[in-house]
Amino acid sequence: xxxxxxxxxxxxxxxxxxxxxxxxxxxxxxxxxxxxxxxxxxxxxxxxxxxxxxxxxxxxxxxxxxxxxxxxxxxxxxxxxxxxxxxxxxxxxxxxxxxxxxxxxxxxxxxxxxxxxxxxxxxxxxxxxxxxxxxxxxxxxxxxxxxxxxxxxxxxxxxxxxxxxxxxxxxxxxxxxxxxxxxxxxxxxxxxxxxxxxxxxxxxxxxxxxxxxxxxxxxxxxxxxxxxxxxxxxxxxxxxxxxxxxxxxxxxxxxxxxxxxxxxxxxxxxxxxxxxxxxxxxxxxxxxxxxxxxxxxxxxxxxxxxxxxxxxxxxxxxxxxxxxxxxxxxxxxxxxxxxxxxxxxxxxxxxxxxxxxxxxxxxxxxxxxxxxxxxxxxxxxxxxxxxxxxxxxxxxxxxxxxxxxxxxxxxxxxxxxxxxxxxxxxxxxxxxxxxxxxxxxxxxxxxxxxxxxxxxxxxxxxxxxxxxxxxxxxxxxx
Amino acid sequence: xxxxxxxxxxxxxxxxxxxxxxxxxxxxxxxxxxxxxxxxxxxxxxxxxxxxxxxxxxxxxxxxxxxxxxxxxxxxxxxxxxxxxxxxxxxxxxxxxxxxxxxxxxxxxxxxxxxxxxxxxxxxxxxxxxxxxxxxxxxxxxxxxxxxxxxxxxxxxxxxxxxxxxxxxxxxxxxxxxxxxxxxxxxxxxxxxxxxxxxxxxxxxxxxxxxxxxxxxxxxxxxxxxxxxxxxxxxxxxxxxxxxxxxxxxxxxxxxxxxxxxxxxxxxxxxxxxxxxxxxxxxxxxxxxxxxxxxxxxxxxxxxxxxxxxxxxxxxxxxxxxxxxxxxxxxxxxxxxxxxxxxxxxxxxxxxxxxxxxxxxxxxxxxxxxxxxxxxxxxxxxxxxxxxxxxxxxxxxxxxxxxxxxxxxxxxxxxxxxxxxxxxxxxxxxxxxxxxxxxxxxxxxxxxxxxxxxxxxxxxxxxxxxxxxxxxxx
Numbered sequence: 001x002x003x004x005x006x007x008x009x010x011x012x013x014x015x016x017x018x019x020x021x022x023x024x025x026x027x028x029x030x031x032x033x034x035x036x037x038x039x040x041x042x043x044x045x046x047x048x049x050x051x052x053x054x055x056x057x058x059x060x061x062x063x064x065x066x067x068x069x070x071x072x073x074x075x076x077x078x079x080x081x082x083x084x085x086x087x088x089x090x091x092x093x094x095x096x097x098x099x100x101x102x103x104x105x106x107x108x109x110x111x112x113x114x115x116x117x118x119x120x121x122x123x124x125x126x127x128x129x130x131x132x133x134x135x136x137x138x139x140x141x142x143x144x145x146x147x148x149x150x151x152x153x154x155x156x157x158x159x160x161x162x163x164x165x166x167x168x169x170x171x172x173x174x175x176x177x178x179x180x181x182x183x184x185x186x187x188x189x190x191x192x193x194x195x196x197x198x199x200x201x202x203x204x205x206x207x208x209x210x211x212x213x214x215x216x217x218x219x220x221x222x223x224x225x226x227x228x229x230x231x232x233x234x235x236x237x238x239x240x241x242x243x244x245x246x247x248x249x250x251x252x253x254x255x256x257x258x259x260x261x262x263x264x265x266x267x268x269x270x271x272x273x274x275x276x277x278x279x280x281x282x283x284x285x286x287x288x289x290x291x292x293x294x295x296x297x298x299x300x301x302x303x304x305x306x307x308x309x310x311x312x313x314x315x316x317x318x319x320x321x322x323x324x325x326x327x328x329x330x331x332x333x334x335x336x337x338x339x340x341x342x343x344x345x346x347x348x349x350x351x352x353x354x355x356x357x358x359x360x361x362x363x364x365x366x367x368x369x370x371x372x373x374x375x376x377x378x379x380x381x382x383x384x385x386x387x388x389x390x391x392x393x394x395x396x397x398x399x400x401x402x403x404x405x406x407x408x409x410x411x412x413x414x415x416x417x418x419x420x421x422x423x424x425x426x427x428x429x430x431x432x433x434x435x436x437x438x439x440x441x442x443x444x445x446x447x448x449x450x451x452x453x454x455x456x457x458x459x460x461x462x463x464x465x466x467x468x469x470x471x472x473x474x475x476x477x478x
Numbered sequence: 479x480x481x482x483x484x485x486x487x488x489x490x491x492x493x494x495x496x497x498x499x500x501x502x503x504x505x506x507x508x509x510x511x512x513x514x515x516x517x518x519x520x521x522x523x524x525x526x527x528x529x530x531x532x533x534x535x536x537x538x539x540x541x542x543x544x545x546x547x548x549x550x551x552x553x554x555x556x557x558x559x560x561x562x563x564x565x566x567x568x569x570x571x572x573x574x575x576x577x578x579x580x581x582x583x584x585x586x587x588x589x590x591x592x593x594x595x596x597x598x599x600x601x602x603x604x605x606x607x608x609x610x611x612x613x614x615x616x617x618x619x620x621x622x623x624x625x626x627x628x629x630x631x632x633x634x635x636x637x638x639x640x641x642x643x644x645x646x647x648x649x650x651x652x653x654x655x656x657x658x659x660x661x662x663x664x665x666x667x668x669x670x671x672x673x674x675x676x677x678x679x680x681x682x683x684x685x686x687x688x689x690x691x692x693x694x695x696x697x698x699x700x701x702x703x704x705x706x707x708x709x710x711x712x713x714x715x716x717x718x719x720x721x722x723x724x725x726x727x728x729x730x731x732x733x734x735x736x737x738x739x740x741x742x743x744x745x746x747x748x749x750x751x752x753x754x755x756x757x758x759x760x761x762x763x764x765x766x767x768x769x770x771x772x773x774x775x776x777x778x779x780x781x782x783x784x785x786x787x788x789x790x791x792x793x794x795x796x797x798x799x800x801x802x803x804x805x806x807x808x809x810x811x812x813x814x815x816x817x818x819x820x821x822x823x824x825x826x827x828x829x830x831x832x833x834x835x836x837x838x839x840x841x842x843x844x845x846x847x848x849x850x851x852x853x854x855x856x857x858x859x860x861x862x863x864x865x866x867x868x869x870x871x872x873x874x875x876x877x878x879x880x881x882x883x884x885x886x887x888x889x890x891x892x893x894x895x896x897x898x899x900x901x902x903x904x905x906x907x908x909x910x911x912x913x914x915x916x917x918x919x920x921x922x923x924x925x926x927x928x929x930x931x932x933x934x935x936x937x938x939x940x941x942x943x944x945x946x947x948x949x950x951x952x
Contacts, residue, residue: 077524090523097517099524198523203749231526232752309746313558316567317521321615333613337560360558360744369746 002212003068003162003219010057010067017057017067021050021111024069028113028160031478034141037154039074039132040082041114053109064223065110071161073152074115075122076207077196078102081112085198086130087120089324089344099196100231101165101207104224113161117151120346121315122167122200124148125175125418126405129348134405137180138476139444143402146176152210153180157476163211163220169200170303171398171422173208174434178397178447181436181476183464184210185217188454189429190235192221193228199314201307202233204426214433214464218242221457237455245462251285253463256390260296261421267400273438273446274396280467281394291386291393296424298375303423304352304416305359305372312356318344351412380428387453392460396421397434397447421449431457435464439474481673481711483704484681485639486631489646490624490666491656492600493536499599499623500527500570507662511605511616519621521565526750529554533623534577534754536655537597538764540625541578543653543771544592544646548761552577554597554748559741562615563602571598571626573745577754585642591630598624625655631670631681636700640693643667648772651797660691667696672717673707682707683717687731689724699724702731775800783813792821799835805842815849823866831870839873848876855938861885887936891943894931898943901926912948920944 001009009015025043032038046069053067072078075085077095079102084090098106105112119129127135127150135150137143138158145154149166153176156164166173168186177184185208192207199205207224209217221242228234257278262271282288320326320340327343330336345353359368386393399418408414425432430451437448452460495505501518518525538548555573573596581592600622605614627646633639647658647665658665672684685703690696702724707717721740722731770778772794779790793800799820806816824845828835848865851857857865857880868879880886901923902909912919927940 083523085523093523095522095524097522097525194524195526196524199750201749230528232528233526233750310749313556313568313744313746316558316560317523317565319560319562319567321562322520322565323522333562334560337562357558357744360746362742362744365744365746 003216006068006162007062007064011062013057017050017054017111018047020067021046021069021113024113024161027158031158032160035136035138035154035158035160035478036133037117037135037145037151037158037160038071038114039084039086039117039130039151042081042112045081046111046113049109049111053111056109063108064219065105065108067109067111069111069113069162070105071113071116071152071155071164072102073118073149073164073166075118075167075198075200076101076165077198078112078115081115083115083198084131085121086118086132087345087349088131089318089341090198091131091325093323095196097196100193100228101224102196108223116149116155116164116166119148119150119172120349121198121311122148122169122172122205123311123348123352125171125415127151127154127176128405129346131346136405137402137444138478139181139402140442141478142404143444144179144405146179146398146402148172148176149184149210150176150179153177153182153184156180156182156210156212158478163209163216165220165224166208166210167197167200168206168208168426169204169307170419170426173210174422174425174432174447174449175398175419177210177434178436178445179402181445181473182210182212183214183217183433183435183468184208185214185221185433185457185461186425186431187221187225187457188235188238188431188452189426190233191225191238191431191455191457193226193231193234195228195230199310201310202314203310204303204307206426213468214435214461215243215246217433218246218457218461235455239455242457242461245458246465248462249285250281250463250466253281253286253392253459254289254390255281255286255463256289256291256386256393258291258293258296258386258393258395260293261395265399265417265420266396267440269438269440270396270398270400270446273440274394274448277437277448277467278394280470281463284466286463289390291389293379293382293386293424295375295378295382296420299379299424299427300417300420302372302375302379303419303427304355305368306376306427308352308356309360309369310356312353312360315345315349315353320344348412376427379424383424383428383430391453392463393451395449395451397449398422401440401442401444401446425449425451430454431460433457433460433464435468436471436473437467443474445474480676481704481708482634482676482678483700484631484672484674484684485633485700486670487627487629487633487639487642488668488670489627489629489643490668491540491627491650491658492664493533493623493625493655494657495530495532495536495623497530497532498621499530499533499597500621503621505622507664509618511614512618515617515620519565520617521567527570527748529751529754530623533597534756535764536623537577537595537625538756538761539653539768540627540650540655541581541595542765542768543649543655544578544581544583544595544627546578546581546592546595548578548756548764549575550756550758550761551575551753552596552756553753554751555745556748557743557745559743561601562613563604563617563620565602565615565617565620569599569601570748570751572596574747575753577756583642583645585645586638588632588634588638590632590638590642593628593630595625595627598626600624631672631684636697639669639700640697643693643696648795648797652769652771652775654769660693663691666691669696669700669703671700671703671707673704673711682711683719685717685719685731686721687724688721688734689726691726695724695726698729699731702729706731779813783807783817785813785817789817789821793817796835802835802842802845806846809843810846810850812849812853815853816845819845819849819862819866823863827867827870833870838870840869844869844876851876851880855936856880856887857885858887890931890935891939894927894935894940894943895947897930898927898940898947901930902947909948920948923948
């Protein structure tokens, strides 16, 4: 059921918020022992939220999200509710302030079901680096759900929430959406306030939405976008009306297909499926445009240098002095700080901190961080060039479908290279939506991405919506 | 002298904004520990800095005050290091693109170039409890807006440094940027010093001296360093590049950390803050709003008010004192007389009572009124001093003080006219001599009248009547 339909059911009293919330909580209890998509289930709070929401609906004062049960990725600060970033470091951290997105959700009396599992500090693409254990893929529990918003994607795919908020630094919404067969929207950088999102890489991070459909992602984006005095990287260009183009004909829509995104590194089944989607668009009278991004081979390196450099700095505040894990040992400040960090962070986080600090250290800054910044500029320029000849861009979301847990986590470089299809969007700050365009021979979902011009979410949402309406979706097995 | 010292300065100044630089906590001094702290300045996860526009304006003012270019584009960077008083484990500062560059300040006979002025945030403080064996962090100072002023190594003498620091402090106070109290730490001076042989052009290895909290300790530290470094070179040893701390009690410097132990700050652009753009128009607006600077005030005092140079400097050296003077002369423009009273009696009483001009119980108008009463012949000059002293002790208006203390001179013109006429008719020959041109005889008449009129009579009044009568009789 779409969020719009759900809204109507609630407003017409066909369904009460309490009933709806209870049914989700029941499903979570039943399925999430296996899936592990939630770190914290907010049963009591959700019931309270539901009661309050119902009262508002009864008064006829409901807003778009009143009474809609959502899950929140556990790197978004929730006042009074544990926010762990799936790390031992923040195992017991309870923020005393709400992220701006939470204030917006609360002002509409949305129901918060819980905080979803993820890769530790959003670093990873498998949701296997969580301190609270790995998340399983609802289509095949042996497989990873993708990451880092793997808990969010799994919670949507398994019907454990109506929709989810996640965050995307290099593909962390789109890739798990692809692996779990749901729709994931990463808006333009600066569309949704990052205030209260525990930073991984500040210049790349963006909060976004995972849902059952493109329309649902736009439905939620309409409520949570906007310039925020608390985040000066938000933009007044974010325009709203994200559902305004739904139902528009695709006739004449120019879709760029950059050839570098269909190289040998991409699995054949994925390529075929995405090209079949391209054919679908052509059949709707859209125009396919050959295009090229020559710098794509440098994108992953640039992404890991910039994101790790920022992460090394952003995560330096976790020193055991003010909050979070504090070591029992250490006689000096330096010992206390390093022991706390050694014990509090997992291996992947440590790897990135080391990489980031190395890239920033004197003597290496020009070779690494500065060069990465140059590539960043180059990639943005190449996007501008491609968009001179088309309206949206079609690419695969990931080189493969979901793989078995344990398959490549021990090979970081291989893991990093798998981000090839998603990172350029963050590097250029553009919006992109991933939706399911097929299934592989093992019935695992395949995702395609539609990339839009900055602040033109409406166009990619409408194109994805058109595709989804003609696509036969398979349900998750769990 | 065998060696020439080469000295450059790094000066941190706390800016007088109402709130901190990246959050809305109050920017104040004192108070209870951690009572001006919020999620932002305590580095809570997920929080983001928001630049205080007033801090940008004040930094631009500082630049204008020190003859710098205010840049249209400036940007923030992160300086990364771990210390428990730095809750984010990085300091937000301006590294690559500072807000002001290329200034020039003339002191004594030398031009001191200002390399740059940039905006940054202050860190907190650690409070050590040796009895309990614990350390506590106080984050009240976290996020207090600072500017750092970096000079070129253009100083060659201790005196130049001291005069320069005083000049900078004065200009920052006049510009309203900083209250510039070295002792309280609102102005902090780090000295970079090296020495080179007299005939050399090549600078030696420098040491950086920290913890200098008075003009005097700046002088002592530099002198100590010159001696220490000279002794090393004399013995054929090398000066090590290091940071040293000045000990005020012992008058010496001790090594804090060497170059090898120095932090690698891993600077990179602050992604949470968009660059700062200031248009030429905004810069000229700021320039137009600049208060009068000490140099300009000096010109006004010496050229327009005709004050002696030394008096002008003395008044200007304390901005509040100078503002007080300006208020007084704006009510009653007797520039020299008011200056004399303030530099004389007012200053003497300030010294005696240990007060500053900000906490005296009388107003500039009261000083103006005191001078006016003297001019009007209501009180004598000595009485004016008495009035100032009493105002210091107990406040009150000059008129009331004069009345209560019997300081008003009698206005007995009618009676005096009779006395004058009597004196003149008794001395007709002398009057004739006076009229024939012996003007010295005026004093004789004065003396006669004074004697007849008695004490407490206003001499000015006698003089006026005498002059009138002597010319009338013609």
